Amino acid sequence: MGEKMDAQLKVEDLHVGFKQKKSSVNILNGVSFQVYKGETLCIVGESGCGKSLTSLSIMGLLPKQGEVQGGKIEFEGENLVQKNMKQMSRLRGNDLSMIFQEPMTSLNPVHTVGKQVAEVVRTHRQVGKKEAYSRALEMFELVGIPSPAERLHNYPHELSGGMRQRVMIAMALACNPKLLIADEPTTALDVTIQAQILELLNDIKAERQMSIMMITHDLGVVSEVADRVLVMYAGEVIECANNRQLFNNPQHPYTQGLIASIPKLKEEKDELPIIEGSVPSPEKMPKGCRFSTRCPFAKQECLTDSPPLQEAEEHTVRCWMHTDRWEEMTPWKGVDEDGREATEQDLIRS
């Protein structure tokens, strides 16, 4: 891949945080990645790693206290960060679309689903009511809603979870977006319904040459749909590689731990390998590598020096272990710079 393909979306050194009374908390710390034309990029990470915040920043939908503190989001050569509300809402639903985890909260309960899809069409295209409805009908057929003409007149509560998610997808695709952002699109659904939705997204992507950026915490889903995978931890990108490469040969200790800790259907283990501890809170972020407090391989410098993102062909990773400096680094002593005992870390390692 690499240079051969054009980037649809380019995120560069993105910093996002939340304003507080006097100070501000930084959540995303220099996130950079690209989504190429026609590919599915999956962003994985545990709750609080900043994956949803990334997608909201791209869509210009950050909550009130949220602010982009630096960096660029380039979509087709234009920087989205500098766009105003009006320009963004012209893009949203048109070239850029998004589907959310819980369709019930993103659909309006007092309007029929047909009306809501038609509204999107009328907002972005100069068409009449009738034409908009026929476009909605077309979309309902595309996403596989049975007896679509009747479903147009249903209210969201009359549909099942899977059907609602199909309506959301129909709405997102109504104006032929170039990039679809799917934030945990199947998390609220049952496995059999999830399989239907994933298959649908895959078919549509192939048919329309659309790029998909999918955000999920489910590594199983990732391995099914992703072309490339981006792993985030505590607001940073820590690893990025193509699908098989990442699962067969994970480089970052966090990714390795994450993959090992899922129970697998085809393997039998008495005890699951685990990553000790939990994600540090934004106020107590370690100074150096953000994973250092939980990392089983951490050396002394990992606590104080932040590792660079190592760009290698088709596989980038943020870990000292994969740099030349690793050999010279001091082994873990259980004591921090000032000679005090690093009690919390000690506990984690015992």
Next chain:
Amino acid sequence: MDVKQPNKILLEVNGLKKYFSTGGGMLKKKQQVKAVDDMTFTVKEGETLGIVGESGCGKSTMGRTLLRLQHPTAGEVIYNGQDIAKLKNKDLRKLRKDIQIIFQDPFGSLNPRMTVGAMLSEIVRTHDIVSKKEEKKYLEELLLEVGLTPAAYWKYPHEFSGGQRQRVSIARALAVQPKLIICDEAVSALDVSVQAQVLNLLQHLKKKHGLTYIFISHDLSVVKHISDRVGVMYLGKLVELSDKHDLYERPAHPYTQALFSAIPDITEEKQERIVLKGDVPSPLHIPSGCRFHTRCPLATDKCVEEAPVFEQVRDGHYAACHYAE
């Protein structure tokens, strides 16, 4: 329908039913939701029985009915020679000392205005577990055992992370020294790395205290990891029940087969996927005959008319399908 095993049986469930009535207004006819409809199974001492199924299949209602948090409509649940459905208040309290439950969302099931210590000591006093003198020491040891620090005694639920809160729930269940713990989606709300920690803790506790678990979850991989036997539910009924190895290697019921093939797995070999058509029917309008026939790829006329019997297809492997292999 005989599902008895030679090992010592801890809990015996016979023809358990739980119906809810809905509607019944001026113009509306009263309707019944058959959340749990005629379930029969046993739980052996020291085993983990996994129960899987999609949302709305009645697995949580089943768990709650076993503990009589909900009164069963019909059927019996026999524990220690007594039918739980017929117990009076005092005996019921005794039963709840032996059977405990852990819920999915510890935020919803822990009192936000009580410290962990106050909550635990209330339980311990109610059931008279230890003397007042030893109480503090007992609870601190308990907290250590579930992987919390004794300082947790003075904290409120909101001061913990999701994984730690679930550990508090586990401590609460464990405080009364139960024999059977029902885990209702106990790890579903947790992140994978934390989920693995809690699963390991549950297994460690089981070994140490000789516990028995009924592990209810929608996550098939987690259930396989932790269970000895697994039951699959569909629309209020068990459709298959077997030793986990036999179930996962040779599923007999077409629903189980489809369910397994739908799980996204991270291993490379992709299997042929059976994508089921349509949604789970509403429990208000349960299909005639076999409940699965509306979505089943193998369904015939016989399935529409006649409900299959839950019977043994192989040694210790039960399924309810006319065409089970």
